Amino acid sequence: MADREERWSMQGATALVTGGSKGIGRAIVEELARFGVAVHTCSRNEEELNTMLNQCKSMNLHVTGSVCDVSNHSQREELMDKIHTIFNGKLDILQVNNAGGIGPGWKPVTQYTSEEYSNLMATNFDSSFHLSQLAHPFLKESGRGSVVFISSIAGSASYPQGAAVYSSTKGAMNQLARALACEWAGDMIRVNCVAPGFVNTILAKPVTQNEEFHKQIMSRIPLRRFGEPEEVASMVAFLCLPAAAFITGAVINVDGGHTANLS
Ligand code: NDP
Secondary structure (H helix, E strand, C coil), X not given: CCCHHHHCCCCCCEEEEECCCCHHHHHHHHHHHHCCCEEEEEECCHHHHHXXXXXXXXXXXXXXEEECCCCCHHHHHHHHHHHHHHCCCCCCXXXXXXXXXXXXXXXXXXXXXXXXXXXXXXXXXXXXXXXXXXXXXXXXXXXXXXXEEECCHHHCCCCCCCCHHHHHHHHHHHHHHHHHHHHCHHXXXXXXXXXXXXXXXXXXXXXXXCHHHHHHHHHHCCCCCCECHHHHHHHHHHHHCXXXXXXXXXXXXXXXXXXXXXX
16 A cells, blocks of 8 residues: 555646536646646637636646547547647546536427437537547556546436436446446556536526526535535545545535435
């Protein structure tokens, strides 16, 4: 067993965090970089990405970034080529599949077009599957790989208000994490999911703006508040640390008690 200092250190490791220009992804990028990890991130909006990269630079954080739409396979391949070059073929410890969204928003299944369905599956689930597949050789090479999927509590339970497709992408993600944890354990790669409840980001805005829905959700959360992006990032960082070396195939809720409440 490594000594205490080694168990709580990621100094010098390398990481890919998708969707790091804002929200939860940005908090993860900053948290990991503060642990001394060299982080590469991506998003679609170049201006927002560059603003974020400049802010990281001014904080002396080792963060690079490139534009990538993770729902597009050739762009995913280009991203992995970049990772290979930037980190000299060594995606040391972690890959955080964070980029995602709710697509056309909260609406019933009967109103989904097949294009909306396909786009949401491609952004949330296909990206996680294919990026993990593409990163596998680099993670294996490191001998201490860690993959974290940013899932959702909606991956294990449903909302009547209409998030069936979003929930399905996250449920599939949870199962993929369990399957990869078993399949890749021999390659010394751990795979886990962090499942946030409601977190204060742009993605959660439609809920905060709908007074009735917001009140209803709040009454179900024992801590009576939404989470902050940093509160999700700290769990992701923990899962990437050597201190978490025995944790794989887990889906960990970070939700203020939301899923523990039956009332
Ligand atoms: P935000 O909308 O705040 O941020 C999403 C990030 O992902 C942005 O950087 C965005 O940049 C990027 N992104 C989105 N789509 C793509 C794409 N196709 N390719 C590349 N980058 C993309 O969302 P959150 O921070 O709230 O969400 C992050 C993750 O957490 C998601 O997977 C979400 O499902 C999950 N989650 C969020 C919850 C919440 O309440 N906020 C609750 C449970 C889970 P850009 O748009 O420029 O591409």
